[in-house]
Amino acid sequence: MLDQRIKFRHLTCFLEVARQRSVVKAADTLSITQPAVSKTIRELEEHLDARLFDRSKRGVTLTDFGKVFLRYAGASVTALRQGVDSISQVRMQGGLSINLGVLPTVAASVMPNAIRHFKTLSPDTTVKVVAGPNVMLMGQLRVGELDLVVGRLAEPDQMSGLSFIHLYSEHISLVARPGHPLLADKNPDITRIREFTVLVPPKHAIIHPTVDKMLIAHGIGALPDRIETVSTSFGRAFTRETDAIWIISNGAVASDIAEGHLVELPIDTSDTFGPVGLTTRIDSPISPPVEMLINAVREEASRHHSEQAAAKT
Amino acid sequence: MLDQRIKFRHLTCFLEVARQRSVVKAADTLSITQPAVSKTIRELEEHLDARLFDRSKRGVTLTDFGKVFLRYAGASVTALRQGVDSISQVRMQGGLSINLGVLPTVAASVMPNAIRHFKTLSPDTTVKVVAGPNVMLMGQLRVGELDLVVGRLAEPDQMSGLSFIHLYSEHISLVARPGHPLLADKNPDITRIREFTVLVPPKHAIIHPTVDKMLIAHGIGALPDRIETVSTSFGRAFTRETDAIWIISNGAVASDIAEGHLVELPIDTSDTFGPVGLTTRIDSPISPPVEMLINAVREEASRHHSEQAAAKT
DNA sequence: ATTTTGCATAACTATATAATTATGCATCAG
DNA sequence: CTGATGCATAATTATATAGTTATGCAAAAT
Numbered sequence A, B: 001m002l003d004q005r006i007k008f009r010h011l012t013c014f015l016e017v018a019r020q021r022s023v024v025k026a027a028d029t030l031s032i033t034q035p036a037v038s039k040t041i042r043e044l045e046e047h048l049d050a051r052l053f054d055r056s057k058r059g060v061t062l063t064d065f066g067k068v069f070l071r072y073a074g075a076s077v078t079a080l081r082q083g084v085d086s087i088s089q090v091r092m093q094g095g096l097s098i099n100l101g102v103l104p105t106v107a108a109s110v111m112p113n114a115i116r117h118f119k120t121l122s123p124d125t126t127v128k129v130v131a132g133p134n135v136m137l138m139g140q141l142r143v144g145e146l147d148l149v150v151g152r153l154a155e156p157d158q159m160s161g162l163s164f165i166h167l168y169s170e171h172i173s174l175v176a177r178p179g180h181p182l183l184a185d186k187n188p189d190i191t192r193i194r195e196f197t198v199l200v201p202p203k204h205a206i207i208h209p210t211v212d213k214m215l216i217a218h219g220i221g222a223l224p225d226r227i228e229t230v231s232t233s234f235g236r237a238f239t240r241e242t243d244a245i246w247i248i249s250n251g252a253v254a255s256d257i258a259e260g261h262l263v264e265l266p267i268d269t270s271d272t273f274g275p276v277g278l279t280t281r282i283d284s285p286i287s288p289p290v291e292m293l294i295n296a297v298r299e300e301a302s303r304h305h306s307e308q309a310a311a312k313t
Numbered sequence C: 001a002t003t004t005t006g007c008a009t010a011a012c013t014a015t016a017t018a019a020t021t022a023t024g025c026a027t028c029a030g
Numbered sequence D: 001c002t003g004a005t006g007c008a009t010a011a012t013t014a015t016a017t018a019g020t021t022a023t024g025c026a027a028a029a030t
Helices: A007-019 A021-027 A032-049 A064-092 A111-121 A134-143 A190-195 A208-217 A234-243 A252-256 A287-313 B009-021 B023-030 B034-048 B062-093 B111-121 B134-143 B191-194 B208-216 B232-241 B250-258 B288-312
Strands: A053-056 A059-062 A097-102 A128-131 A148-152 A162-170 A172-176 A198-200 A224-227 A247-248 A273-281 B054-056 B057-062 B097-102 B126-132 B148-150 B162-170 B171-174 B197-202 B226-228 B243-250 B275-281
Touching: A007 A021, A007 A032, A021 A032, A021 A190, A032 A190, A059 A064, A059 A111, A064 B054, A064 B062, A064 B288, A097 A134, A134 A162, A148 A162, A148 A287, A148 B162, A148 B250, A162 A287, A224 B009, A234 A247, A234 A252, A247 A252, A247 B057, A252 B126, A273 A287, A287 B062, B009 B023, B009 B034, B009 B062, B023 B034, B057 B062, B097 B134, B097 B288, B111 B288, B126 B243, B134 B148, B134 B162, B134 B275, B148 B288, B171 B208, B171 B250, B197 B232, B232 B243, B232 B250, B243 B250, B275 B288
Parallel strands: A097 A128, A097 A148, A198 A224, A198 A247, B097 B126, B097 B148, B197 B226, B197 B243
Antiparallel strands: A053 A059, A148 A273, A162 A273, A162 B162, A172 A247, B054 B057, B148 B275, B162 B275, B171 B243
């Protein structure tokens, strides 16, 4: 049971004594007298009903209890400090803000609902949504310009210092407009896509290497007539109006497929199965607002996913 | 600046009022009178120099400040609660313990040093190291029996509810004893490995599908003479004493290769490049001791990695 | 138009607190 | 042996606290 009488004074004093391994020095930096420190520590020990320091005549050392408690005490005061800080931040800027990077896969599927849900929970937090090539987003995330990036797991060499939270997995799809010539055949020869314009992800896209591998695995070499694009809005419009074939992560076109605007080509893309999730920095702790957004995205993703699974049956 | 006079009484009272949206109800559940709650909230507001609630005649609502502060206040009391809990845990069990799952890749390379380093930082924390098939370890992690699993990133479908922190990436190696017949040729025909006994990871190993794909890509079908094993000690001994070829993640045999006990076959395994890292649960927050261990592993991994890079030049 | 609801304020009281100074006591260095 | 170091304890004091009861007051409900 938590002793309500514990003040932050006790914790900061404890932390200072632990850091300095000395009551006298701690008293000095805290600008109070030595007996005051002694007494404060004793109070804390009484409240916790555990000895935190071993006292000797040559300084003090943490007991096992103290060593353990040290971490939690630090976390506790840090949290409160952040709380006080963010209050003044709200006062100055008129609100908190989250900077969010969004990759194409989720930009149109999971994220709109997730953010909508988050905004009902926390309407005063400004969410800034940034789209762009994943290399750029990961760079910004690492530097701290972004708090969170949602999308496919980036290539290993870009992941240093970053943490990945899995949401679901998806594959890459080849889609075309309904009534596309290739679809006339029930089991079309997939190498025939070389006869058409193909929209492919550009070099810097996460799925580029995966797409390459898949094409090779299916015996399709270099595509003679190709357009490289990241723009799903362009890809969507272009594919619906021409005979072009669009190679794109499934999430980006899932709703279009469901609504019949686009049709998936019958090709085995199981090799392209890959994880979609949330990427964050490791070093800086996740702030509560970001944590709330993460939860909202996770919830929405699982809902979204179960819907998709249901739709397939 | 943090007001030292803030007590946990203030925070818990604040949290309760925020939760109930009512001073009267909060007073009830806290078993004190309504004016006491009013006063406590006012004190907290004075200490923070910010209004936390809008008072109306139909309950109270959080202000923007209050909404923001709420999260941090929650985090702060949670941390202290955990601290108090872990003290009693230490008292009962005579020490904290971390349960750690270790996959073969890192069992012999990164982890020994990492844990040694961690023990110098936190000698009183018992570290229990569990090895085993990854499916089992991931299951235990999800249930809470393990706090952390270190190794290759598991297949997407096992990653739900888990978070992955990238450490480095490695590929899969084909190794044999020095002086192996295949090595007589400078550029041996790799399909000839079918002529030998091959040790391969079993079905439930993380790298199993990757190995399968690689074998197919190199035009090697089913292996006629194969032994499936997870045991690196068996694999190591068997490979050194016979003409068997061992397909195993590079990390598990890196030191043997460096010391000349085993030799890598010259085969392109770049497709098998994959992330190695730390897997944790998302929902339960990472406790300070586990966080320290994570840092120790990360440090050791980057040191280890830079050494490897240096060794290659 | 009352009554009820929900919170604030005031007045009061017994404790608790947060310091202080003065002092004691063991250990360690010289 | 002596003094310095480092912490604990005691005595003291002004202030803060954590509650209490009693009361007020505006909005909402009846």
